[in-house]
Amino acid sequence: MPYPASRNSSPLLTATWRRADPLPADVPAGAAVQHTADWAMLHHALRTVDSDALHAPVRSELRAVLRELAPVLRQKGGGHHEEAAELITAYPAAPDSVRLDLPPRVPPGAPN
Numbered sequence: 001m002p003y004p005a006s007r008n009s010s011p012l013l014t015a016t017w018r019r020a021d022p023l024p025a026d027v028p029a030g031a032a033v034q035h036t037a038d039w040a041m042l043h044h045a046l047r048t049v050d051s052d053a054l055h056a057p058v059r060s061e062l063r064a065v066l067r068e069l070a071p072v073l074r075q076k077g078g079g080h081h082e083e084a085a086e087l088i089t090a091y092p093a094a095p096d097s098v099r100l101d102l103p104p105r106v107p108p109g110a111p112n
Contacts, residue, residue, distance in 0.1 A: 010065055016041045017069060017084065035080060042084055043100045046091050063092070 014020075016038045023030035048054065049062050066088050073085040091098045 012041055013065070013069065017073065039101070040104055042087065044103055047100050050095060
């Protein structure tokens with residue numbers, strides 16, 4: 001099965017860091033919610049890439065996706081993107097030196 005031309009076309013990245021469509025102005029706190037989703041996905045991806053739960057080919061693909069994302073974020077510029085690129089670069093080199101947030105806790109009774 002051939003790989004896509006760009007791994008960065010992943011649905012997770014399209015909905016978060018590589019979102020192309022602007023947030024509608026009438027969405028309350030839209031930018032804050034988008035930034036939260038961006039960071040939650042990135043922290044979870046970095047935590048997952050070191051997990052024994054992934055098969056080696058999947059882990060390898062996830063690492064490649066993250067490696068390709070870092071320079072794209074640096075080109076976008078801005079604190080949000082620059083910091084994420086730095087985290088992506090620093091984590092594989094020294095995972096213990098990077099603080100990753102825990103995944104958000106789903107409240108009891110929340111719909112699935």
